[in-house]
Each structure stands twice: as structure tokens, then as C-alpha cells.
Amino acid sequence: MKRKLFWMCAVAVGMSSMLPITTYAEPETGAATAAPAQPVATQSQGNTTTVAPSPATPTVAPGPTTTTAAPGATTPPANPAVVLDNNTPSREVKLSFAQIAPAPGSILLRGANPDGYVEFGTRSDEVVTKAVLNLDYTPSPSLLPVQSQLKVYLNDELMGVLPVTPDQLGKKVSAQLPIDPLYITDLNRVRLVFVGHYRDVCENPSSTTLWMDIGRSSALDLTFQTLEVQNDLSHFPVPFFDPRDYRPLTLPMVFAGAPDVMQQQAAGLIASWFGSRAGWRGQSFPVLYNTLPDRNAIVLATNDKRPDFLRDHPPVKAPTVEMVSHPDKPYIKLLVVLGRDDKDLMQAAKGIAQGNILFRGNSVVVDDVKPLLARKPYDAPNWIRTDSPVTFGELKSYDQQLQSTGLNPTAISLSLNLPPDLYLLRSSGIDMDLKYRYTMPPVKDSSRMDISLNNQFLQSFNLNSTQEANKLIMRLPVLQGLLDGKNDVQIPALQLGATNQLRFDFQYMNPMPGGTIENCITFQPVMNHVVVSDDSTIDFSNYYHFLAMPDLRAFANAGFPFSRMADLSESIVVMPKTPDQSQLGTMLNTVGEIGAQTGFPAVNLTVTDDGSKIQDKNADVLLIGTIPEKLKDDKQIDLLVEATKSWVKTPVRHNDLPSVMMDAEARKANAQTSISSSGPMAAIVGFQSPYDDQRSVVALLADSPRGYELLNEAMNDSGKRAVMFGSVSVIREAGVSSLRVGDIYYVGHLPWFERVWYALSNHPILLAVLAAISVVLLAWVLWRLLRIISRRRLSPGDDE
Numbered sequence: 126m127k128r129k130l131f132w133m134c135a136v137a138v139g140m141s142s143m144l145p146i147t148t149y150a151e152p153e154t155g156a157a158t159a160a161p162a163q164p165v166a167t168q169s170q171g172n173t174t175t176v177a178p179s180p181a182t183p184t185v186a187p188g189p190t191t192t193t194a195a196p197g198a199t200t201p202p203a204n205p206a207v208v209l210d211n212n213t214p215s216r217e218v219k220l221s222f223a224q225i226a227p228a229p230g231s232i233l234l235r236g237a238n239p240d241g242y243v244e245f246g247t248r249s250d251e252v253v254t255k256a257v258l259n260l261d262y263t264p265s266p267s268l269l270p271v272q273s274q275l276k277v278y279l280n281d282e283l284m285g286v287l288p289v290t291p292d293q294l295g296k297k298v299s300a301q302l303p304i305d306p307l308y309i310t311d312l313n314r315v316r317l318v319f320v321g322h323y324r325d326v327c328e329n330p331s332s333t334t335l336w337m338d339i340g341r342s343s344a345l346d347l348t349f350q351t352l353e354v355q356n357d358l359s360h361f362p363v364p365f366f367d368p369r370d371y372r373p374l375t376l377p378m379v380f381a382g383a384p385d386v387m388q389q390q391a392a393g394l395i396a397s398w399f400g401s402r403a404g405w406r407g408q409s410f411p412v413l414y415n416t417l418p419d420r421n422a423i424v425l426a427t428n429d430k431r432p433d434f435l436r437d438h439p440p441v442k443a444p445t446v447e448m449v450s451h452p453d454k455p456y457i458k459l460l461v462v463l464g465r466d467d468k469d470l471m472q473a474a475k476g477i478a479q480g481n482i483l484f485r486g487n488s489v490v491v492d493d494v495k496p497l498l499a500r501k502p503y504d505a506p507n508w509i510r511t512d513s514p515v516t517f518g519e520l521k522s523y524d525q526q527l528q529s530t531g532l533n534p535t536a537i538s539l540s541l542n543l544p545p546d547l548y549l550l551r552s553s554g555i556d557m558d559l560k561y562r563y564t565m566p567p568v569k570d571s572s573r574m575d576i577s578l579n580n581q582f583l584q585s586f587n588l589n590s591t592q593e594a595n596k597l598i599m600r601l602p603v604l605q606g607l608l609d610g611k612n613d614v615q616i617p618a619l620q621l622g623a624t625n626q627l628r629f630d631f632q633y634m635n636p637m638p639g640g641t642i643e644n645c646i647t648f649q650p651v652m653n654h655v656v657v658s659d660d661s662t663i664d665f666s667n668y669y670h671f672l673a674m675p676d677l678r679a680f681a682n683a684g685f686p687f688s689r690m691a692d693l694s695e696s697i698v699v700m701p702k703t704p705d706q707s708q709l710g711t712m713l714n715t716v717g718e719i720g721a722q723t724g725f726p727a728v729n730l731t732v733t734d735d736g737s738k739i740q741d742k743n744a745d746v747l748l749i750g751t752i753p754e755k756l757k758d759d760k761q762i763d764l765l766v767e768a769t770k771s772w773v774k775t776p777v778r779h780n781d782l783p784s785v786m787m788d789a790e791a792r793k794a795n796a797q798t799s800i801s802s803s804g805p806m807a808a809i810v811g812f813q814s815p816y817d818d819q820r821s822v823v824a825l826l827a828d829s830p831r832g833y834e835l836l837n838e839a840m841n842d843s844g845k846r847a848v849m850f851g852s853v854s855v856i857r858e859a860g861v862s863s864l865r866v867g868d869i870y871y872v873g874h875l876p877w878f879e880r881v882w883y884a885l886s887n888h889p890i891l892l893a894v895l896a897a898i899s900v901v902l903l904a905w906v907l908w909r910l911l912r913i914i915s916r917r918r919l920s921p922g923d924d925e
Contacts (some may be wrong), residue, residue: 138154157683214351214456215254220245225339225371234275236335237532237635238330242316245345246369249360254382255348256304258315260287261340264868266295268335271512275337276314282308297340304345309371315345327459327645330532331635339915356448358484364458365421371596373407373841374399377422380460381427381430382414383703386426387467388730391474391699392709393716395462398478398726400717404507407841408721410713417451424461427470430745441465444473447488476725483511500729503544505691506722511601511665514558527657534631534655541625544689545679546672546873547665549621555665560658563588563631564651565857570634574655577628578621588593592823623683631655671873672720674821675811677863681840682847684719686745686821686872695730697742702734703752707833708750711825714837715747740816750823756822761812763794763866766826771806772799773853776866794866805829807836809849813870821872 225243227230232241238513247253260279273289285302322328354364366374376399378392389453392410400408413422415432426432428440434452441463451457462477464470476491483489509515520539529535549555559576572588632652672679679685687696693716701708715726728892731744736753739746748756749866752765764773774794780904807827814820827833839856848854851865 142207214454214487216349216351218347218349219344220347221342221344222339225345226341231341232317232339234317234321234337234339236319236321236330236332238535239319239321240316240531241319241339242314243345244312244314245347246312246371247365248364248367248370249311249353250352250364250367251349252352253306253309253310253347254350255344255346256309258284258302258304258343260300260302260343261297262300262343263295263297263338263340264289264293265321265323265334265336267323268294268337269324270294272320272322274320276318276320276349277302279304279308281316282314283888284308313550332649353456354458356450356458356487358446358448358486358489361448361481361484362399362402364462366399368402371406372390373409375409375411375420377411377413377418377420377423379413379416379418379422379432381426381432384425384704384709385467385732387471388731389700389704389709390730391462391467391471391700391710392713393732394424394471394474394478394727395425395718395732396713396717397693397730398434400720401724403717404721404724406657408714409837409841410710410716410717412710412713412860414706417453418457418459419454420602422460424459425470426461427464427466429466438463440455440597444469444476444491445488446473446477446484446491447758449487469496475728476730493663496728497558500690500692500725502689502692505544505688505723505725507722508542508544509663509665511547511668513666514662514664516659517657517661517663521659527659529631529655530652532635532650532653533633534653537629537655537657538650539627539629539657541621541627541663542683543623543625543665544620544670544693545623545676545683545685546670547621547690548669548671548873548875553813555621555663557663559631560661562654562656564653564655567635572631572633575630575632577630579625580628588633591734609713616788623685624681629657668729669875671871671875673869674813674872675809675852675867675870676850677809677811677823677852678850680809680811680823681846681854682722684722688723689745690729691723691725692729693727694743696727696728696730696747697739697744698747698749699734699736699739699753700732700734703816704750705830707827707830711827711833711837712749714840715749718840743817743820745820746814748821748822748826750826752824761815761866761867762810763812764808764810764826764855766806766808766828770799770801771808771828772797773855773864774866776864786818805831805835805858807832807839809836809854809856811852812867818870819872 135812158827176264179251218241222243225245227242227244232243234241238710254294258279260275262275263430264273268289269812270291270293271288275289277284277287282305284304287300287302310875319335319337321337323332323334335630365376368576376764377403378396380388380392384392396408396410399410417432424432424435425436431438438461442465445463447461447463449459449461462470462473464473475494476489479494480491508741517539520541521527522540527537527540528540529537538610546744562575563574566588569589574586576585577585631653635650687693689695698712698716700712704712712732716730720726733739736755739753739754751767752762756762761816766769774797776794807825810824810826811824814822825836827836835856835858839849839861845861846858848861848863850863852867853864855864856864
């Protein structure tokens with residue numbers, strides 16, 4: 126951190142004497158006027174107005190009026206490129222708003238919601254030496270020029286102001302604004318504030334004419350310079366994984382040669398732990414054999430088997446984790462996992478996954494790792510607990526997630542990650558005990574809170590200002606004007622999936638005083654505050670686990686069935702005898718992705734290269750590269766890839782929508798087609814284990830190294846994972862295609878009466894017939910019963 130501050134100070138020194146005062150030509154008079162070195166002169170090009178730097182100066186400030194500095198004011202420093210050391214590695218990054226905006230699409234700023242923002246992080250081993258904000262925006266044609274403007278803040282420090290000029294109204298504008306890197310920290314927010322006016326007096330801030338559209342092509346251009354990091358494990362996992370870095374994690378794994386199964390298992394454990402930390406970013410673990418990496422990497426070695434660049438490293442006497450510098454590039458760090466043998470290597474890997482909080486210095490010895498408590502099914506940290514109600518506070522990912530402020534507060538969202546086999550078919554709804562606070566509307570109106578799940582509306586509640594509520598405020602002054610509401614909400618069970626977004630929209634009427642221009646009422650808008658309480662609860666307990674398989678959607682999006690046990694203790698990975706780099710990389714990427722889904726490392730994963738060892742194991746099986754000979758003749762396999770040859774079974778009927786469940790007749794294999802081609806292809810195949818009817822097999826197959834690349838890219842792409850379903854997913858250069866073909870089997874448990882209802886739910890006509898028969902039988906029984914009672918009452922001595 127001290128070194129980072131030193132470089133930032135060096136940037137300040139380098140820029141202290143570079144404070145140019147630039148000039149621009151006023152559009153109407155042409156008079157030259159001094160202006161701060163900020164944005165840009167505008168040139169109209171048809172329907173597009175382009176803002177470009179003046180050829181004589183770095184930047185030019187636009188505007189129809191003269192801009193002068195106030196007495197005593199300081200001019201913001203310009204932002205030239207600063208090179209601290211020609212030998213220091215640097216990189217240039219373009220962060221488009223499409224990548225870093227909180228919601229997809231453009232940012233629409235309105236009079237009632239004038240703020241928009243994007244966020245980005247900087248690694249602790251880098252410093253930003255140059256930053257430029259390139260904005261593409263379109264102002265409303267109804268705006269008043271000059272009085273309307275766009276202010277740009279970085280971490281609440283004003284970076285510049287972009288006035289709206291007459292020739293920009295209703296046209297696309299491109300502006301370039303330098304950002305002072307001295308204000309860039311580890312976590313940064315660029316905030317855009319729209320100041321809009323459409324007339325001089327008696328304005329309505331909610332007018333639909335007040336808007337400015339910030340295009341998704343807007344971008345931040347950043348130049349990062351690398352800092353030299355000490356070999357100190359007290360900052361671990363930095364620099365190998367930095368939570369401030371929003372990019373997908375790429376962390377090479379280096380071996381002396383093709384590793385044996387114990388080394389593969391240790392590498393899988395490390396990959397799954399880093400995957401659990403990377404989470405939503407995505408992760409990739411390229412494999413290198415006896416090769417120096419060109420970036421921060423993990424090296425696994427024993428005293429007898431180590432890469433050539435470690436041949437002079439002293440032998441170790443215990444499981445050891447050490448941080449060393451790259452022999453040729455000191456800015457690159459290597460995490461060397463060492464042991465006397467494979468057993469030591471595995472213990473060192475467990476030390477990384479379960480004891481890294483104790484790491485310090487450049488080297489640590491992992492003396493022992495003892496498991497104290499066995500994992501339970503469905504206890505993944507990233508999944509909602511299903512054994513008891515869970516509070517919203519436990520589901521938060523950052524502190525202010527359940528709060529919002531504004532004339533129309535932005536929506537409050539919460540993620541619900543569920544086990545994919547949670548059986549909710551006959552549930553009338555999921556109980557949610559909701560507690561919330563909100564600013565009292567000034568009058569009783571139609572202000573309300575809308576609740577939606579996965580963009581589907583659920584329920585609405587009025588935000589009424591009642592006399593009783595006012596008394597509540599007096600009794601609870603700590604709420605500071607926030608009303609308390611408590612409501613029970615039921616979530617329709619059939620709308621839930623493995624990953625869900627629960628959203629709360631607080632809609633305020635915000636009545637605006639008005640009047641004529643001669644008799645206008647002015648006012649200061651008051652922000653509304655809304656809070657969903659942390660102690661609100663949602664209850665998924667007392668539900669069964671039951672799922673129709675094969676279902677590659679559950680595997681692609683939740684790692685199921687392997688993620689049922691978060692530590693993968695009931696999973697076996699079958700590898701080729703001598704895996705090549707692409708096959709081993711696929712295994713590491715897969716267990717890393719499962720770790721990202723569960724949030725827990727695979728400390729009890731089993732890896733084998735002998736397919737015959739899975740016969741007597743009660744475990745789910747992940748096949749990498751090849752299908753064992755004893756399984757190739759299994760009739761449940763619907764696709765096979767071997768070198769340039771492949772074959773696939775196609776169903777009687779097919780539907781491209783993952784949500785559509787085809788019946789057994791439509792899933793029957795209609796044809797088997799064999800193809801030979803040199804083009805790359807990969808496939809994911811799911812089928813029932815022939816050794817246990819409650820277990821599943823998932824095979825990851827490819828015909829070439831490029832095929833494995835396609836497979837890994839697809840598994841890291843949320844859009845491609847979304848179209849994986851059924852029993853077969855084929856991955857080609859053109860994208861992903863999936864099929865539902867073959868027999869259905871079930872995993873989990875349902876009582877017999879629930880199984881009857883589940884079976885009837887797929888046959889509505891039969892269900893209707895049985896319901897009619899049941900009604901007739903019930904009516905007949907009641908009729909007979911009433912007749913018997915009537916006869917006994919009329920003829921007490923008649924036994925009949």
C-alpha cells in the first residue's frame with residue numbers, strides 16, 4: 126500500500142506543472158476566452174454532434190458563454206500520460222458502460238432520477254496513471270441550453286461539467302473528459318448527474334421532457350502500471366486473486382509433466398477454492414507442463430517431480446506453500462505448492478483452502494488439517510438454507526443493498542439461489558415475512574410498493590399515511606420519518622428457479638405544486654427513503670428434494686448433482702490415464718465453476734484414472750475426455766465423440782426452449798446419425814448411472830484441443846449456459862445446441878401420495894377423469910350414508 130501511495134504521489138509531482146489554460150471560440154461571437162482544461166468544442170455533423178479536442182490544446186471547454194474562473198478557484202489538473210518507469214509493465218484497458226453499468230442497456234437520466242453511475246475496481250498491485258472518460262449521450266431536444274448540463278463525479282469529487290449547447294439538442298454527442306488519477310482508489314464510482322431545465326419558472330421535475338440518454342458505448346480508457354509486490358502471504362489470495370478486480374480470473378496451473386491422480390486432485394481442490402472466491406466473475410485455469418507462465422500462477426511440485434525452473438529449489442521436509450518471484454520477470458508472482466510426496470501436496474492444498482487466514486511471511490508449513498464437522502447435503506454457502514427460515518440480512522451481498530433514496534427510489538433487489546431439485550410443484554406459495562420502512566407520502570394517494578420475482582409481478586401494497594402511522598412515528602422517533610410496514614407475502618412456487626431475483630419497487634406519486642407562470646409556487650424536492658428490514662424472513666424449509674433427470678440445465682447453472690454435497694464428497698472425476706493440458710484444464714475449470722456456484726472448495730473430491738473403480742461407488746460421476754469402455758455400450762448414452770467421429774440420437778420431437786418439458790413419447794430416440802469431420806466440436810452428455818439408480822453421470826467430451834476451448838468458453842459464458850438443457854448439449858463454433866432424448870429417471874425422494882400427484886400432473890386428461898370419478902364415488906357414498914341415517918331415524922327397530 127505504501128508503494129502504491131508513492132506512485133500516486135509521483136503522478137501528482139509529474140502533473141503539478143502541467144496546468145494549461147486553453148481557449149475556445151464562442152459559437153455566436155467568435156471571441157476567444159480562457160477556460161479550464163476540461164471538455165470539448167462541438168462540431169455538428171448532420172444529426173450527430175461530435176465533441177473533439179482542439180488541435181492546439183489537449184482539451185477545449187464548450188459553451189455558448191464565456192467561462193471564467195472564480196477568484197481564488199484552482200483549475201483542475203490536466204491528465205497527460207505519465208510513465209513512471211519505462212521498464213515497469215503497464216496495460217491499457219477500455220471499460221465500456223455495457224460491461225460495468227449496473228443494468229444492461231443505456232443509462233437514462235431523468236429530472237426525477239438525475240443520477241446514474243458505473244463502478245470499477247483497481248488491483249492492489251497496480252496504479253492508474255491515465256484515465257479518460259469517453260461519453261456518448263443524447264440530450265432531450267426540449268432542454269434549455271447552458272442551464273442544462275451533465276456533471277461528472279469520481280468518488281464524489283467533481284471531475285468536470287458538460288453544458289448542453291443549442292446545436293446538441295436531440296442529437297448524439299461524443300465528449301472526452303480527462304479523469305484525475307489521484308482520485309482513483311481500490312473501489313471507484315463514476316457518478317453522472319443530470320441538471321435539466323425545460324423552462325425558466327414553474328418546472329415539474331417529473332416532466333417527461335427532462336431526460337438525457339447515456340449510451341452503452343460510453344467507456345473509461347484506463348492505463349494501469351504494475352507495482353512490485355513483496356513476497357508476503359499475509360495478503361493472500363492477492364495478487365493471485367484480487368477481489369477488486371472485476372475481470373474473470375485467469376490463473377495458470379503449472380506441473381512438471383502430466384500429473385498423477387493425487388496431484389490432479391490437489392490441483393482440483395485449489396481451483397475450486399479460487400473459483401469459490403471468484404464467484405460471478407468467472408474463472409479459467411490454463412495448464413502448463415514444465416513451462417514458465419507469463420502471469421501470476423500456481424506451481425505444484427514434489428521433491429522428486431518439479432518443473433525445471435525449480436530444480437535448484439531446496440527440498441522441503443513438510444507440506445509447504447511459498448510465494449516466489451518469477452525468475453525472469455519480478456513483477457510476476459508464483460504460488461509454489463510443495464511437498465515431499467503427493468500426500469504432502471494434498472495437505473498443502475487443503476491448507477490453502479481451509480487455513481489461508483493464518484498465512485504470513487513468504488512461506489508457510491501446513492502442519493495439519495483436521496476436519497471437525499462433516500458436511501450435509503444442500504449446505505452450500507451460496508445456497509439458501511432449506512432447513513429453517515432465512516433472514517434477508519443473511520442474503521445481502523453488500524451493506525446498503527436493502528436501502529434506497531430518491532424522489533423515485535431505485536428498486537431494491539435480492540438474489541435467491543436455490544438447490545435445483547427443490548420440489549415445489551404442489552406448494553401453494555413460499556412464505557415471506559416482509560418488514561419494511563419508508564418515508565411517509567405527504568398525502569394519502571396511490572403510492573405503493575410492488576414486489577416482483579424474476580421480472581414477474583407478484584403483489585402490491587399501498588404506502589398510506591394514516592393517523593395510526595403518525596402515532597407510531599411519535600413513539601419511535603429513531604425511525605426519523607420512516608413508517609413501519611409488516612406484511613406476509615406468498616411467492617408462487619412455480620416461478621422459482623435455481624437463480625432468482627426478488628425485487629421491491631417503491632413507487633411514489635410525488636405531487637408537484639404548480640401554477641401559472643405569473644403565479645408559480647416554487648419548492649425544494651424532498652428525497653424519499655425506503656428500507657427493507659434485515660430481519661425479514663423467507664422460508665424454504667419442509668420441502669422435498671426431487672428432480673427429473675437428466676437435466677444439463679441444473680448442471681450448467683448450479684453444478685448439480687455434484688453440488689448436492691458442497692465439498693464434492695459424493696463425486697468422482699474420471700480422467701484419462703495421461704491427460705493432456707486441455708483435458709486437465711477442463712477438469713480444473715469444471716470444479717472451479719462448481720466452487721463458484723456453491724461457494725465452498727472441493728476438499729473431499731475423488732479423482733481416478735481407472736473407470737472400473739466407479740462400479741461399486743455410491744457417487745455421481747464426472748467423465749473428462751473419454752467414456753470408459755464398460756459404459757460405451759450403455760443404451761442411455763445419446764451422444765459420443767471420439768476424435769473426428771461422432772454420433773448422436775435425435776428425438777421424435779424437439780423444442781429449443783429450456784423451460785418446455787417434453788413427454789416420454791416425444792423424447793424417444795428417432796434416429797442415430799454418425800458424422801466424420803475435422804472441425805472442432807465438444808459435447809456435454811448426461812445419463813443415469815448404471816451402478817445406482819439415484820446417481821448420475823455427466824461426460825465432458827471434445828474431439829480436439831480447440832474443442833476443449835469451446836467447451837470451457839461455453840461453461841464460462843452465462844448466455845451459453847442458459848441454452849444448455851436436456852440430456853445432450855453440442856458445442857460448436859456457431860454456439861450451443863441442446864436435445865432432450867432418451868429415458869427420464871428421478872433423483873431424490875417423494876412420499877407415495879406426492880408421487881401419485883406428480884405422475885398425474887403430466888396427464889391432465891387422466892387427472893380430470895379421476896377427479897370426476899372421485900366426485901361421483903364421494904357423492905354415492907354420501908347418498909348411501911344419508912339413506913342409512915334416514916331409515917334408522919324413521920324405523921328405530923329396523924336394523925336395515
